[in-house]
Amino acid sequence: MTFVKELSKQNRTCIATIHQPSPDVFSLFDKVTLLAGGRLIFCGSSEEMKTHFCSPELGYEATTDNLAEFAMDICNGDTAPTTSVDDPLTPELLKQLYHKSSLYVKYKALERLELSAPATNYLRRHATGRMNEIKMLLHREFTNQYRDRSFAKRTIFRNIIIALVGIVIFSGEGVLKNPLFDSGVPTAQQLSMNSMLYFIMVYVLMSNNHAIPIICNKMVLYRRELSAYAYAASAYWVVAFIESLPLLFVSHTLFVTIIYFAVSLQATFVAYIYFHMILFMGALISFTLSMSLGALTGSQVVSFAIMPNVLILVDIFAGFAIALRSVSPGWAWMPYFSFARWIYQGLMINEYDHFGAQGDIVLINFYFHYPGKNGCFLIVLIYVVAMMMLLYWSLRPVRSSFQWTFKVPEDG
16 A cells, blocks of 8 residues: 555556555545445545544544544444444434534535636547557556566467477478479479478468467456446557567567578578568468457357367368369359468469469469469458458447437427
C-alpha cells in the first residue's frame, strides 16, 4: 500500500480492494468514504472520521486503536454511541447527522466549486482515444511477454531444430543444373527440389497453431473489458496482430535463413527476399486464422480440432500432392481458394524462372505458368488482409438477441 500511495502521488489513478487493514496500512489512505444501508454517512480523512464520530453530536467512543475496525463497527451497527446504551444509530440518522456536520458543508462547497466549470458534451463511449488504448494494451502485452521469456525461447529453439532436420534431409538439394529432364522424365534433383519447397511451406503453415492458446487464454479478460468499455474491439484487434509480430518475424527469419543457405538455394538477394517474404505472409495467414478460430470458438479443444483439417485441405490443393490438372471437376474451384497453392506456386517460380525453357516446362507441368511470382505475391497479400478482417470480425462483441433499439417519438 505504500507503493500504491507513491503511485497516487505521480498523478495516477489507483483502485484497490483491501480487507481488514492494519492501523498502519489504514493511515496511508488519504480519504475514507463510509456507506451504511446504501447511505453516505461520511467522506473525509481518517483523522476527520474519528473526530466526526466521536463528536458530542454523535457520541461514539473509539475503543480500539484500529480506526478501520471502528468504522466497520459503526457501518454494520455493531456499536452504539455512549448516549445510547442499547440501540446503534440507524443509517438514515447517521446520514442526517453527517449532512449537518461542518465536513459536509465543506465538501458541498468544494463540489459547487468544481461544478462551476462549463459543462461539456461527453459523447465518447470509451474513456480514452484509440491510439491511447493501443498504447496501453501494447505496453501490457509486451510486459507480459518480457516476464514470460521462456515461450519465446521455446519458439525460436523449435524453429532452429526443424531447420536443422530439414538440412539433414535436403542437404545440397537446392543445387539444380540443366538438364532438368532425363528422356522427358524429371530428374531426381528436380523432384527433391519440389518436395523440399513443399515441406518448407507446409511447416511454415503448420507451425503457428500456438496462436490458439494465446487468444483463448485472453478471451475471458477481453470479453470482460470489452463489455465494460475499457477498450474498443478495434484496439484489441490491432494489438492482437502487432504484439506477436516481433517473435513471429524473428523465429521465421531464423528458420528460413538457416535452411535457405544450408540447402544451397539461389545465392541471390532478390530470390532470398522473395522466398522469405512470401513464406512470412503464409505464416501471418495461418497465425491470424488460428487466432480467429480461437476467438470464435473460445475453446482450445475445438480450435485444435478444426485448424489442422483446414490446413490439410488447403495443402492438398497446393499443386504438389494432387496435380492441378488431375483435380476432379467438383473440386476444380478449390485450388483458386487455397492460399497454400499461391505460396507454393510463388516458391516454384522463384526457383525455376532462371532455368530458361526447361524451367518453363516444369512450371507448365504444374500449371504454375500464370500468374507470375509477383501475381502470386499479390494474391497472398490479399489473403493476409482477408485474414486480418476475419480476426477483427471474430473479436467484435456478440450482439445479444435480447437487445433492441428504442425510438423516441418526435413529440417527446
